Amino acid sequence: MKYPAVHYHNYLGLDALLSAQHPKSAEYGKPAHDEMLFITVHQTYELWFKQIIFELDSVLATFKKDSIPERELGVTSARLERIASILKMIINQIDVLETMTPMDFLDFRDMLYPASGFQSFQWRLIETKLGLRMGDRLAYNQAPFYKSLTEEQQKEMMNVLNSESLFDSVEKWLERTPFLQGENFNFWDSYKQAVNKMFQADIDVVKKNTRLTEEEKARDIAGLEATLKSFDALFSEDVYNQLRKEGQYRLSYKALHAAILIPLYRHQPILQTPFRIIRALLDIDETMTTWRYRHAMMALRMLGQKIGTGGSSGHKYLSEATTKHKIFGDFFNLTTFFIPSSQVPPLPESIAKRMNFSY
Amino acid sequence: MKYPAVHYHNYLGLDALLSAQHPKSAEYGKPAHDEMLFITVHQTYELWFKQIIFELDSVLATFKKDSIPERELGVTSARLERIASILKMIINQIDVLETMTPMDFLDFRDMLYPASGFQSFQWRLIETKLGLRMGDRLAYNQAPFYKSLTEEQQKEMMNVLNSESLFDSVEKWLERTPFLQGENFNFWDSYKQAVNKMFQADIDVVKKNTRLTEEEKARDIAGLEATLKSFDALFSEDVYNQLRKEGQYRLSYKALHAAILIPLYRHQPILQTPFRIIRALLDIDETMTTWRYRHAMMALRMLGQKIGTGGSSGHKYLSEATTKHKIFGDFFNLTTFFIPSSQVPPLPESIAKRMNFSY
Amino acid sequence: MKYPAVHYHNYLGLDALLSAQHPKSAEYGKPAHDEMLFITVHQTYELWFKQIIFELDSVLATFKKDSIPERELGVTSARLERIASILKMIINQIDVLETMTPMDFLDFRDMLYPASGFQSFQWRLIETKLGLRMGDRLAYNQAPFYKSLTEEQQKEMMNVLNSESLFDSVEKWLERTPFLQGENFNFWDSYKQAVNKMFQADIDVVKKNTRLTEEEKARDIAGLEATLKSFDALFSEDVYNQLRKEGQYRLSYKALHAAILIPLYRHQPILQTPFRIIRALLDIDETMTTWRYRHAMMALRMLGQKIGTGGSSGHKYLSEATTKHKIFGDFFNLTTFFIPSSQVPPLPESIAKRMNFSY
């Protein structure tokens, strides 16, 4: 009533959309039936990539704020979860693509040379917006990837590379976490004490264990002490910064503290949404990794050891990229340093209160 | 080498594809974030519908032949299975769409009026190509659906309605099934005998059962005789044709015979692929039905009892269409008349041999 | 170290678990290969049902508290989401079960008579714990369902029927929602005004629309007034209670208010988790409904119009139960009464502040 009438067909731009399929095999007079499936799978991927970028941009806009209103945090968390849910869904498209046999692919494969999924500008944009830096990419794929872009795309990519990524914004947001230090509470000190206490108790258990020989005791205690030693990465800023320099960690030392605090106290009302956000980032990273992996398997199946349509050995590249291109790897790695909830230092009343509503 | 170099971006027509998203809410200066998701979901649906139509057309081309070469049957079966696999995959997109809340939908819903998924020309085309006739559609939706098409679309729809559907071709193909009657074998007679024998044996078991009272015996026997009576629909051409006229069955009497023979002797080499084809048709029908059902649920969730964006009560319509729009319902219903493999009449050696390879 | 060594095999009770498959067909000397699949599918279902009940019990324990600490709400929401995620996953088991053909089923079907999925005590328990009352069940299935239970199960079922269901607890929790009425804010009055204002504005637009004839204007205005009238169900406690008595609504009038308030102001920090809980309940209800639907379709496919293994017409029953057995239907229906966010009355500063953290 208030708005002009809309028709489904026009609203969705179906004329443009449904006339954008141009199989090369038909063009060359050698129609290969399965090329249409190949096109459809990749076109729907690209539509979903655009959607992911759209969600990501809105999340970035929120995260770039110097102070994020709590009421926007819920929306942000939902949008990150939506991205994860899109990624999970489109992974299943690989099952559909695999209804095409390698022999069917062979009938039009040469006609596409050297086009390749590696040239997907949007996928690279997603990786970059999330926080993958040029130097994080597998060495031999940096240049070809960049070179394959149009001038306009190169400019856009440069802009993105030069602006704050989601990783960067999340890091700053973590650094701003209140509660890391209060008047009568220093999280990091308490945590360090709890860790030491826990290991000391474990060592005592070993010492008092009458079923163990002295030799066994020595071995077990050495093991515990070695594990405790690994916490140095956490508790010594110098050690941590050294490891960070070597590429083992990426988060700043301050952000790291929050990345430990939030999971440990995740049930506190004020930390529930931040915790969901961290989980969603993990989900996205893990799902992108699975995506690369499944594509590597599919490439192997379709092409054998042959080089990919894009001239690179698709399978080998993808299976290496699988782990190397992880962005929020720190969130995976920090799990090592969590302690059981029974050992987590209790919060002082005053802090707990401030983490809660007071309506 | 042999072909001009191709770039991923151009090959996929990404310029056209990625510039076909035009949210109304942005146009009206009231950007509603989730409208983009709404567009993406529907656009990818339409791309997949085009793919399904493409597969369906190739299947129809084969099935319209007066005699289908065995070597094409395998391909046809694989393409029908692909359609089922696409349908299963896109049902999961509903989970992604449901990450949009009803309130978010409300922010742009009025702007789309009266656009509606009911106006999807391609979906209707799929239904029609499969064999849904104008008269099979829910009464109150026939006209609006047809009226909403452009003139060109109406012409195309008319053409499809007037040409052989997959149901029609499959029916003819079933009617041509060899083995229904050989020199020394009449499948239908053997089958009838087997059914009678089976029921007679069941009745005998009851009669001899000393644990039953005469009354109980009478009741059980009456039950068995009633079930046996239901086979009249099968064994009397007149009864069957009457039921067919009333809309309870759609397949011709002759095709019906093959639709029983194939599942019963599905392990015979020559019937393995025909059986797969019947299963794929069942899968497609069942999945389209689930699709309608899940959309009905989603519409209810998004709109409550409100009328759909297209002006019809989406939920009510869809949940009725769910069962009414089934096309290969006979294949579901005939299950009633199958008998356990131990009762299936054995094939004469000569027939069994002809159903096998003889290299 | 601290605990005795554990072995995977014993920990999981695999001896008991993997020796609990007893195909009848083997027992009777007529081994039917696919009976094992039939058993496995149903056994894994029952294990998952136990898991769902386990989660549900923990959720119920929290919800039965007179005042639920905010910090438990996050956990509760996550557990409800887990239940939805389990249900979604096990629906896919139907695809696996459907790799069994109706003919294969026929080879052992009679041996199971009258066992049937309808006798799943745990599934009924889930429905009942969620809030399905005896009277909500399809009439002709109430007695058989109850009669099929062992004495002990009947006692347990009675206990559950007589104690607070999740629906009951959620209703009470909604009734306790603060913010429905403050010193200077009455949500219900503001909402009523906003609705009236919105409709009045719509009517004005029609009146001023020079492109409409007087007749068209009258028709459009009548339409708007009719819709506005439907809000009486909301704004008149008497009308609502009458509809509630007739079974159209189930929530109390007070709980209803909260069920509208929470979605409208879902971005407020204190309402984010309650909103997730409502969504999770919707998801569970919708997924259980889809579950019943897909089982109905499968029953139809496996049995045709034959009566189910349990003696009832499985297909017909299930497809009716599909909608009738919905528990949180009110949450679906209320969607009708939501208004676009631009029309939602803004919260007074003082209220908004109390809905936020103040660390």
Add this chain to the structure above:
Amino acid sequence: MKYPAVHYHNYLGLDALLSAQHPKSAEYGKPAHDEMLFITVHQTYELWFKQIIFELDSVLATFKKDSIPERELGVTSARLERIASILKMIINQIDVLETMTPMDFLDFRDMLYPASGFQSFQWRLIETKLGLRMGDRLAYNQAPFYKSLTEEQQKEMMNVLNSESLFDSVEKWLERTPFLQGENFNFWDSYKQAVNKMFQADIDVVKKNTRLTEEEKARDIAGLEATLKSFDALFSEDVYNQLRKEGQYRLSYKALHAAILIPLYRHQPILQTPFRIIRALLDIDETMTTWRYRHAMMALRMLGQKIGTGGSSGHKYLSEATTKHKIFGDFFNLTTFFIPSSQVPPLPESIAKRMNFSY
């Protein structure tokens, strides 16, 4: 009627099944809610593993025959496809398991030490029955895996290791493929000629290409010749056997021929089912690989760089096992040697006829 009445509860052995969950955390008086989920996920896995073994055993029974009747081949293919479909379905259980956070896991993790999924006897049995040999397993995991079995399990495993695996039987079946050599047709010779002709034509195209410099021509021709050279692995029995000895291939030279013939002529009626079987084997291998990969990711997420519950670095092990434990890798690799259908040598009439039915 004919069989004693059966009750769902007893039929499924639910008393045994539903009393087999014994959380350690409850036993030790420190109940950790999520341990139940952990148990359920693994118990349902084991039930599905038993089902897979059941299907596999029936497939093995058929494949061990010296001559497999065509009518059993269809069933076999369907059962292999069922295994693939089970594997795909249970991979999704990981999504459900990941609703448990690493912190929740930590609360009972130590109590399970050193139990671990690596101790799943049934999973190892599946791998072994498919054809994974002791020496194929990652070195440092051979002994611990075997040692962790009970004496009875070790005996069973030894039996399986010493009997024909599915790989072995499939290899023999491939070797028996008719049509590899007929009176007037030698597949291998024809194929070799076709390959040579194709490459020669490609080289000619380069030579005549006036747009290329002599240098470019030389480079392109060298490339083509190198690729052609790689076919030596195929066409020289000595080269192949050498590579086979080095572990690059596993199939015998004769089986290899059939593994090329079947995909190339897959549309011939008699090869349709064999082709489906090869695809199903690929699907199973690929899905098991994805399964290992997703478990590796999950282990990383749950444990960080910590050692797994079983004392080995779960993540690292699994991600290596991912590719190393592939069994039908040859089917993946041979893809390299397929040629486009337009180049495939046509079959002599007499052969084509024998590949078809002649009813």
